[in-house]
Amino acid sequence: MSQVLFFIAAIGALVAAGAVVLLRNAFYSVLALVAHLVCLAVLFLLLRAEFVAAAQVVIYAGAVMVLYVFVVAYIGDTDEVTAGSGVLRILGPLFALALTVELLIALLGSGLSGITGKGAAYRTGFGTPAHIGRLFLVNYLFPFEVASLLLLVAAVGAVVLARRRRGTLDLSPEMEAFATELRPEFTGTTAEGVGIRRVYRQLEAANARVKRISESGGVDEPDDAEQPAPTGVTAGTATPPDVAADTHDAEEER
Amino acid sequence: MSIGWYLAVSAIIFGIGTAGVLTRRNPLVILLCLELMLNAGNLALVAFSRMYGNEAGQIFALIVMVVAACEVTVGLGLLVAISRRKLPIDVDKLRELNG
Numbered sequence: 001m002s003q004v005l006f007f008i009a010a011i012g013a014l015v016a017a018g019a020v021v022l023l024r025n026a027f028y029s030v031l032a033l034v035a036h037l038v039c040l041a042v043l044f045l046l047l048r049a050e051f052v053a054a055a056q057v058v059i060y061a062g063a064v065m066v067l068y069v070f071v072v073a074y075i076g077d078t079d080e081v082t083a084g085s086g087v088l089r090i091l092g093p094l095f096a097l098a099l100t101v102e103l104l105i106a107l108l109g110s111g112l113s114g115i116t117g118k119g120a121a122y123r124t125g126f127g128t129p130a131h132i133g134r135l136f137l138v139n140y141l142f143p144f145e146v147a148s149l150l151l152l153v154a155a156v157g158a159v160v161l162a163r164r165r166r167g168t169l170d171l172s173p174e175m176e177a178f179a180t181e182l183r184p185e186f187t188g189t190t191a192e193g194v195g196i197r198r199v200y201r202q203l204e205a206a207n208a209r210v211k212r213i214s215e216s217g218g219v220d221e222p223d224d225a226e227q228p229a230p231t232g233v234t235a236g237t238a239t240p241p242d243v244a245a246d247t248h249d250a251e252e253e254r
Numbered sequence: 255m256s257i258g259w260y261l262a263v264s265a266i267i268f269g270i271g272t273a274g275v276l277t278r279r280n281p282l283v284i285l286l287c288l289e290l291m292l293n294a295g296n297l298a299l300v301a302f303s304r305m306y307g308n309e310a311g312q313i314f315a316l317i318v319m320v321v322a323a324c325e326v327t328v329g330l331g332l333l334v335a336i337s338r339r340k341l342p343i344d345v346d347k348l349r350e351l352n353g
Binding site for chain 2: 002003006010013014017018020021026029030033036037040043044046047048049051052055056059060063064067068071072074075088089091092093095096097099100103104107108112114115116117118119120121122123126127131132135136139140143147150151153154155157158159160161162
């Protein structure tokens with residue numbers, strides 16, 4: 001039974017790993033990596049590492065992969081196909097193959113007597129959360145604390161790296177006041193999120209449209225003296241350019 | 255199954271990850287392939303832990319997971335910063351460090 005399970009999980013892990021490398025769409029690569037991690041968790045269970053398997057599924061396949069999916073959705077699909085120069089395209093896989101053979105020789109030819117066996121005799125509670133927790137808090141307390149500090153540093157670093165940067169475009173003071181004051185309605189937070197350059201572009205587009213409509217409103221004015229209707233038209237048609245500019249930017253980002 | 259089978263699977267996964275790092279150009283996929291390599295290392299650590307009946311290898315594997323999570327966080331933060339500055343998402347074109 002455990003042999004069947006091992007071969008299913010091992011073949012699944014290898015196929016999924018190959019799919020991560022070979023698939024062209026980055027989103028599918030992420031999904032293949034999730035499948036790979038789940039197969040590896042099965043292998044960990046077969047090796048009686050219950051807590052590591054649970055952490056693998058919950059933290060890796062759960063949390064970290066969600067982060068990946070979000071970033072893939074943010075960046076969008078890049079039309080990346082193959083490696084650059086011709087020599088490297090051949091040398092890369094060759095080097096990887098050589099490394100694999102070397103690793104196989106080093107691991108399987110190491111002459112360790114335990115490699116052909118099924119491992120040490122099973123002790124009760126081997127690899128359970130209770131044992132791992134005790135080891136972490138008694139024998140390996142210092143690595144545990146260092147790991148928590150490392151996580152904190154990484155979180156701060158990610159926030160610093162991915163924060164939005166204002167002022168990528170040099171604006172004259174009156175233009176900047178214009179950009180911050182005459183922001184289109186309901187676009188505030190999004191516009192701030194992507195920086196001032198896009199706000200400036202959107203405002204330019206919206207402004208051009210408003211001017212044209214006011215001119216036509218001046219022409220229309222003698223026909224019907226009703227004033228609220230033209231302003232309603234300007235208010236109503238001033239928003240579509242923003243939407244158009246927004247979708248245009250979104251397309252540009254992709 | 256004997257421990258050698260697990261080690262063989264681990265070595266092959268490591269090789270696949272190396273091939274991905276060397277041939278792909280999208281930094282996101284390169285990060286994914288780095289994950290593959292780290293996971294191959296984890297599998298070998300857990301297999302050796304089973305072989306010796308010592309849980310220290312599993313502790314090591316958990317610490318490797320923590321380091322991998324940190325690496326992913328910083329790498330994806332860099333990627334978001336790159337895409338926000340409208341630079342090409344391609345390691346062949348991102349050659350210069352001066353921005």
